[in-house]
Amino acid sequence: MTMRSLRGTGGWGKTRRMDATVWAAGRRIQSVCLAAGMVCVLSASCLTAEASGGKESSQEEITLRVCNWEEYIDLGDWDEEETIDLDSGDIIGENSMVEDFEEWYYENYGVRVNVEYSTFGTNEDLYNMLTLGDTYDLVCPSEYMIMKLLTEDQLVPLSEEFFDSRDGNNYYINGVSPYIRDIFEKNEIEGKPWADYAAGYMWGITGIVYNPELVSLEDASSWKILNDPAYRRQVTVKDNVRDSYFAALGAIKSELLTSREFLEDPDYRKNLEAEMNDTSEDTIARVQEYLQDVKDNAYSFETDSGKADMVTGKVAANYQWSGDAVYTMDQADEDDFPLAFAVPEESTNIYFDGWVMLKNGIGDDALRQHAAEAFINFNSRPDNVIRNMYYIGYTSVISGGDDTRIFEYADWCYGAEEEEEDVAEYDLSYFFLGEDAEDPKGRYVITAPSEQIDRQLFAQYPDQDAISRSALMVCFDEEQNRAINQMWINVRCYNIYDIPVWVWCAAGIAAGFLAVIGIRRIKR
């Protein structure tokens, strides 16, 4: 007899970026029609290039292997109506970002570059792909995976030219938010600052999306909501170790983290980071206990169903990344079902996805490295940043520097209409000017409808207050990882000692019964 295997495993696997899928699917249909047109345009441009004799080195072609999160870059093909009409001009994604880059690179540097673009689902998937021998030049993992790759000496540092702010094409260094740049320069791993190796792409924080009719802002502002009996079976939790661990730390240390003494300590940020990266044996045991409680109390651990369940009203609150929170609230708004976003008082996990170059791909190939860095720069050009942000919903690390279009875009998205009365001022100077900078003229203050203060605007660009209690979660070493993964398995698995006595009895009787039948058959 043959065993029938399962037909497809369906949508398994955490994707940080599932939200744009449906949206993108609609676009794909159009893309079929557009593809034909594009082929014509491309071949035409090839012809003209050849006719004019090409530039110096047009013969050689560079292949750049890029691996990014799924649905994490603009794929183009926007509708006419989707045009973002900023005062400084319209922005629309016609071609995919990758195609635009190839063209831009040829125009600027006279070299053809062919981008082999692929995607991954989770940081762990990417790491496994790399260990199993896939070769990429440029990848975009989250900060802890960058740290892991850096510790394992797998990364090529960014070149000096990349940081040369005089070069007009260096959009990254000229546009990166001073606040983010500061984080990338201050955080070190093995004595090397991140900034030497990684260029940021998107960032965000973690928090709770909630239905304000069922959950109070106060309840949603604590990690303790995850095991709050008042919301029994009404809250979903992220199904991955790191996010769950962070939330559990926040909950079990809630009293300490919100105490006046702790908050007013001059070393608050340092202490907070230490507390939120605590992996002592005792803490892990307490986290396990807490998460077991969460498992019994929450609706479920979810990989990507949380957004839909929130929008359809199956759950009242949902542990979410800020970028996905924006998407969830947008979706719910379409059904006139207002949701809100809260950042727990204890602490919030700030995360970054950043571009890093890999040693086994780039090697000493200076041309390829140049193309890789140009790819980062092209994606940091303000109009492209806006295209990516609009397409995927996350927040870019780029603030634009002298170019004000990104702030304009934020205002375009969330600013109040002139006739609106119930408005509030929302200060974003920390992001656009730096955490300690003064903004006397209030250039980076958005006048937004006051409801936006705890909704999309807040999730897209958290306010200074939320940012001040954000903590990075570092990359744990092998031993810590083993302990935490074991803790997670303990939480998720059914323990054999929990089997009730009657089940053992029933199993014994059944086994005896089967044995008797077997013996009788043999005798016959």
Add this chain to the structure above:
Amino acid sequence: MQKRTFSRKYLGIPYALFLVCFVAAPLIVLFYYAFTNGEGAFTFRNLTGFFTDPNTLGTLFYSFGIALVTTVFCLLLAYPTAYILAYSRLKAKSVILMIFIMPMWINFSLRITALKEILTWLEGNLAYHPFLNTVLGMSYDFLPFMILPIYTTISRLDGALLEAARDLGAGERGAFLRVTLPLSLPGIMSGVAMVFLPAMTNYVVLDMLYNSTYIMGSLIGSYFAAYDWHGGSMIALILLGIICLFTLLTDGAQEENTRGGTLL
């Protein structure tokens, strides 16, 4: 000059290649990882680890429990259906059979999504009954695999045997218990195997129906996500062993029954 002849065995080459690439090679890799540690040295620790860890044993038990309940539930639903269908004189028999098979034409994750909505409507909040929901979801998914083999065996039964039983004085009930049921055992066995084995590992159904407890499939996934290829491979290997054992047992039972059938 040698004469080139086309032998029929050349036709097997594509399948042999397929076997080597997609069955033999992965198995060798699986064995390699299962019996080595992080440094690549040979070890039995993964094996002993499996049988000393209350979590892996508990998960094995839980998967077994889900698979068992699902199988019994499917059998209780499928046998009467197949029986009635096989003996009915309805002209629309094939249409009714089709109705049972039709869900198989739809992608199973779509079906589970639909089931999720129905169950939410019935239960209000799904999260209170994770075990029940999982069993319902799996039964919904695997029911056709139980109905089909049973239906086929029953409808192929020689009617003369039943007539003989009645002539020799057996009542409706006696004839069923002593003739139809034993003779349909091979169908039941293949149905059980087709439902029980996938039900032990189909973690997607659990995941979609919000059951937060791991079964074997998700446990292997969690080992891989933690970069522990060795422990994960060992679990996969042990699962493979259990499936082999189970298949051998049911095959043995089937053979015995066909022999028993001819004796009757």
